[in-house]
Amino acid sequence: MSFSRAPVKRFNENIGCAPAPGTYELKPGEVKGPASFHRSERFKLLKASGAPFIPPPSPSKDVPMSPVAVRRTMSVDGLVDGSMSKKDKSGQSMQMKQQKLLEKEIRSLVQQRGEQDRRLVTLEEELRKVEAKLLSAVREKTGLAANVTTLERQLAELKKTNEFLKNKVSADTTKKRIQSLSMELMEARNKLDVNDKELSFLQISTEGQVKLLETDLEAARATLTALRERNKDLEDLHHDTKVQNEELENDMDTLQAVIQELREEVNVLQGYLDTANDHIQDLRMKLHGKTEMVNSISESQQEKLGHLEQKLEQCTAELENSQNTLRQKEEESEKGQQDLQASRDALQETEKLLERREAELMSSQKALGEMEVQMQRANQEVADSQIAVRQQEAELVRLREVLRRTGEELDEKVAHLEEKCKVLEEESVSSQGRVEELKAELSLLRENRRSEEEVQEQLEQTYTSLAEELKQEKEHAASLASVLERVREETEEERKQLEDELEEALGVLSVLELQDERRGEALQGLQQEKTELERELTETRALLVRRSSDVQVVHSTMRSLHEEHTTSLSKIGDLATELESSRQALKGAEERGRALEEEVERVTKQMKEEMERVNQRKEVEVKKVREEMEGEQEKHLADQQAQEKARAEYARMLLAAQTRLAQRDEEMKRAEEEVQRQLQEERMEKEEVQRLLEQEKGEREVQRRDLKQCMSEEVGRLERQVEVLEEEKLALQCLVGEVEKEKLSLLNQLEKMEDQVKKDLPCLENHMEVEKERDELKTVVEMFEIDKRGLQDQVELIHNRLMKAEEQRASLQSQLELMEEKVSLQSQVDPVVQEKVTLQSQVDPVVQEKVTLQSQVDVVVKEVVSLQSQVDPVVQEVTLQSQVDVVVKEVVSFQSQVDPVVQEKVTLQSQVDPVVQEKVTLQSQVDPVVQEKVTLQSQVDPVVQEKVTLQWEMEEQRRDFQRQLVATRDKSDAETEHWRRQYEELYTKVKPFQEQLNGFAAERDALLNENGANQEELTRLADAYARLLGHQNQKQKIRHVVKLKDENVSLKQELSKLRAQVSRQKGGQPQRRVDPIKALNHLDSKENEQPAAAPLRPGNRC
Structure with a gap:
């Protein structure tokens, strides 16, 4: 490949x-x-x-x-x-x-x-x-x-809230404890403040009292020095009067010796007259025998007779001179008697002065004793104030101990709270353990990513839902918190306003108590005035009895004078034509005496009638005073009962009022002490006025000045009383205005509270508190109405006091009229004395005629003596027998002329002797009358002057009182009309809302009935809630608690926001005045009105 x-x-x-x-x-x-x-x-x-x-x-x-x-x-x-x-x-x-x-x-x-x-x-x-x-x-x-x-914290708080919901009926114990502790702290602070104020006030008052006592001591020392100086002056005056008395006694002794010598000379002259009369009779016998011899006397003897006549004229002139010397001596004796009488009067005046001085010394000694008693009282008051300060210090120590105990209790509570915090920290540690468990769960989530994603999605969903719920609950809580804050602020402001109003009400209470005490003092003053009036009645009765006795004495003296006057007329009827004028004068005096008797009888009748009238007036015044006293006592009892109710309600409303009432009681005690001191000062002033009046009887000018000062002081005192009454009336008017303002403010607060109640009907507790406050406000309004009535009663009492002052003025006017009648009686007595003086002046020429006749007789006696001296050488000289015969004839002719003169002298002597005796008796009767007249005149002159000054001052006072009465009547009429109009306006304003008020009362009763049903519903829901919590699992509990906590937090936030908003709105808005016509017409247009029993939300039921 x-x-x-x-x-x-x-x-x-x-x-x-x-x-x-x-x-x-x-x-x-x-x-x-x-x-x-x-x-x-x-x-x-x-x-x-x-x-x-x-x-x-x-x-x-x-x-x-x-x-x-x-x-x-x-x-x-x-x-x-x-x-x-x-x-x-x-x-x-x-x-x-x-x-x-x-x-x-x-x-x-x-x-x-x-x-x-x-x-x-x-x-x-x-x-x-x-x-x-x-x-x-x-x-x-x-x-x-x-x-x-x-959430755990919120759970704990929700547990607490759950417990609070369960125990809502009995209220939370911790809140109660905290509130009680705060109240105790506030009370303790208030007590401390009050005690501090009381201490400062006591210190100030004690300092003021010490200063007053020092001033009183200085005044007492000054009065002591003045009294000592006055005592020294009085002792000097006493010594001077003693020296003057001794000198007057020596002068009286000398005058008595002179009078005795003059009497001896008069006796000697009387003996000379007797011998002269014997010689005249012998000469008559001789002259009858030698008449024939006288006829045979030649013209040379006639020249001798002329020479003898010249000698007789010289003798008559010498006799006249001797008679003039006798007259001068008699005048000197009369002057000596007058001097003696004046010295006796001076002695009596000096004795009276000495008695007055002794009375003044006694009064000064009494004043010294009273000053010593006042000093002892002042020392006792200082000791009492020191004891009170010590008690206040002990109270302060006790309050500090109470504060220390409360602080210790608070420290214990803080320690308890710290222990709770520790417990919460332990719970947080356990929650941290749970967090670690959650971390382990997260590691498991790493291994199971799908489950983790699902859980994450679920968590995100729950998180979003929770966030939304949190936002909603926060908004709701913020709104509720603002609402609660607003409600709390409004309740706090209303509570402050109520406290201020209660303080003002307590001030009004203290003022009413002061007025009650003043009424009590006024009642005491009226009772004292009543006793003084009774005493004055008894004194006036005694005075009238004395005056009637004096009038009877004068009447008896007038009768005796009339009888003596008739006897003197019968004796003087035999006198010659020269005494006819005296007869006519005596007849006129008799007629005047009869007129005086009739006048005296008329005056006695008038006096009796006036006494009866005065007694009737006094009895009527006493009855009126008694009825007024009873009415005032009944009003006082009614006011006391109303005030006792008001006190009970105020004591139920606030316990803090007791401290203020204690302060008011202390102020009242101080006011009583001041009033007692003022009464003592007034008593002292009265005693000084009496002493001054006694001194004024001796010294007329000083009496006038003192009377003017006393009357000015009394006028000033009456003016001060009138000013005090006016001030009280103005204070009462101010109080009435304040009561009306407070009534309007309370009505506004009632309307506000009604609005708030309508807005906050779901909050049943607040509603109940508002209802209680509304009831309290209604009670306060009723109390203010009662206070207003009491103030009106006080205004009536002030009016009654003004009427009483007018009646007192009328009584003084009647007393002045009595004094005028006394003065008129004195003026009627004066003509009697003047008639006596005229009679004396008519008797004096008779006495002078007697003296002239006596002088003529003396001249004749001297001529006879001279003739005898001339006849002796004629007898001796027998060669001059013819001359003697002529002289005898002349003597016979002269004797024929002298015999009728002697007979006339004898008849005149027989007529003059009873006249002289009557004159002496009349003089002895006139002297005490004259003395009494002088004393009465000395008493009447200051009384007349007092009467004139009092009439003038009383006329001015009457005019002032008339003006004040007219002004006060006008003011009272205007005030009554004003209050009547205000009452009618209020009644017309409130009358259309009476049905609404009745509906509101029915709604309140329905709400109170619903409150019980809502309370039962709450208890049922609380029990169901407790049962639900018992059956739920942990996760459901946690979710439920989290939800409740979020709701609570949101509500608190809303409440804080609303409170801030309300505070801003209140700071920006001016104070509104409520129109009473539109006060209750807004009940149907409530936007946030909720039903009375709103069901709970479904979130709160689970």
């Missing part, structure tokens, strides 16, 4: 496919992946010892060898074995043949090598593809392993 000759080629020639065998060696590389292998095992170097050539093994079991090559190799082997036993002759030919065969075989082998290289290239490309597939499979395997781990 001939073969075509192959082209001659060298062994080392590059054919283009592969190099000659044995000329190269591949570098051993690392095995790439589980499907890689060494491809250079067939290319090995020949050993130097010349070992026979062993062909390398085939790189692959799948590459077949041609039968020609096998046969040729076998034949070559057989030739090689046979060539060794032949002869040397045929060895060369055989070698040549063998060489040719080998060359042919080499050529064939080279061809095979090229084919094999081509196959190897294709195989390598296939291997590369397979390796790429393997790498992708490994990556998928790692991804699947990661997915397995995530």
Whole structure:
């Protein structure tokens, strides 16, 4: 068999496919992946010892060898074995043949090598593809392993969610614990904040109290120094008054001695008058005997008689001088008596001043005692505040211990969670073991490529399906997550708003409590005013009784004066024509006295009627005050009951309100202390005013100034009260406006919550929470309505207080009228005193006439004495008998002239003596009346001035109160009209929606009823789900868990996206105001409205 000759080629020639065998060696590389292998095992170097050539093994079991090559190799082997036993002759030919065969075989082998290289290239490309597939499979395997781990985690989470679904009715214990711990932490933080605030507030308040106490101490020290200085001044005044009293006593002693001397001189002069009268009678007897002798006296004796007459005139002049000296001495004695009376009055005034000073000393000592008591109270308050600070520090330590315990509990929970993490890591290790098992399965897949491809295709199909489901579930989860985030943010915002509103409501509560306490204080003030009014009633009654007794005394004195006046008229009726004018004056005085008696009786009747009227008025006022007090107590009790209900509801709504209420209680205590301090200050001011009034009785000008100051202070206090009432009214108006605003905001929140409830009806738990919040909001609205009514009641109370102030003003006006009547009585008493003075002035000329007559008698006595002195030498001189006779005649004629004068003197003396006695009695009766008049005048003058000032000030106050009343009435009318209009508008706005509200309430009841059915359905589904999980195998469980986990993740993503979107929308949108007319008309146009009991999806049932 001939073969075509192959082209001659060298062994080392590059054919283009592969190099000659044995000329190269591949570098051993690392095995790439589980499907890689060494491809250079067939290319090995020949050993130097010349070992026979062993062909390398085939790189692959799948590459077949041609039968020609096998046969040729076998034949070559057989030739090689046979060539060794032949002869040397045929060895060369055989070698040549063998060489040719080998060359042919080499050529064939080279061809095979090229084919094999081509196959190897294709195989390598296939291997590369397979390796790429393997790498992708490994990556998928790692991804699947990661997915397995995530699915295991998701499985654990789904187990938890499964448990949560099973225990949904009783809620999750871990959530409860976490929420309770968070709530405890929040409460602890709130308590810490509150305690810190309380500590700071206590520090500030204690500092303020310390400063106030320091200022009080300084003021007390200043008052002490002022009181000490005043005591020193009073002691000096006392000493000066003592010295003045001693001097006045000495002056009185001297005046009494002078009066005694004057009385002795008067007695001596009276004795001289008696002796003169005896001498006159003797001379009469002598003159009767010597009348004949006087007739015989010559003209020379007549000249002597003229001379004697001149001497008599001189004697009369001397008598007149002596009488003038006597008058002067009497006037001096009267002046001394007046001085004595003035000194006695001064002594009485000084004694009164001393008593006042002693009373002032006693009041200053009492004030010092009260200041010491106040200092002790202040020290006790400082100690109490220190004890409170210590208690707060102990409370802080306790709260810190509670925080430490909660921190330890949280650390324990963190350790527990770390243990759970460790358990999860162990589970991940087990999952890694499972991954290794999967690797072994992959090695088996290498051996079974077809099964691997099928599995790969199946995996790709499942992967695509899972990816699509994952995308869907992620989108769904993201939407749900955004929805949940939005709902959570809205609930958090609403919760914050509710907390703010609750804080405001608590503020309103505190304000209401403050107002209640103010009402209680006002009730106490009214009770005190009632007691003061009763006390003033008793004082006025006592005053009236005293005044009536004084009037009776004046009446009795007037009667006695009238009787004495009648007696004096009967005595003076015998006087001459000179006393007729005095009679007419006395008759006029009698008529005036009768008129005065009638006037006094009329005044007494008027006083009695006024007393009866005042008593009736007081009784009516007391009844009114009692009725008002009872009404206010009933209102107060009703307000207290309403507030107790409100407090109970607020305590049910928030436990944190207790701390704020504690703060409010402390503030209330401080307010009570301030009010008590103010009351004490007012009491002190009242005592000072009383003291000033007592001082004003002694010092009129100082009294006017003090009265002006007191009245200005009272006016300022009344103005302050009016301002406080106005401020309270404005605060109440502000509170009412805030309540209305809060009501509108609550209505808006109710509408928002209703919209949210309509949108989120599938979420039953959120729906229940929204319903609860809506009910709470309704209760809050009702409470605000109650607060509004309470505020309106407070406005009415303020109006009542204004009316009471008007009634008090009217009572003051009535008291002023009583004072005016007293002044009028005093003005009626004054004419009586003036009539007394006129009577005294009419009696004085009678006394003067008596004195003149006495002086004439004295002159006659002196003439008689002088005549006697002249008659003695006549008797001695007998020669002058004729002259004596003439003198006797003259004396007889003079005696005839003197006798009627003496008789007239005697009659006048007999008439003047009872007049003098009556004058003395009248003087003794007039003196106390005059003194009483002076005292009454001294009391009436400041009272009149007080009356004028009080009338002026009361007129101004009346005008101010009238203006304020008109303004307050206008304001109250405008406010009532405004609130009435608002109420009517609200009623008209809410009235068309009443049916919708009723339908909403019915729908809520239906939803609540459906909630129970849905809960039963959930429990049934949970039990069925648990039974299904018990009957499923592991792969079904894994798939189910993976599906649930993917759904959960997608829902969370959707929820986060929706929350972000809602936050952006809320940040961009302005705050909307809800139109109450369109509040409930959108229920029929809901795009995302779902049925109340939507069935579960089929994915959630398995």
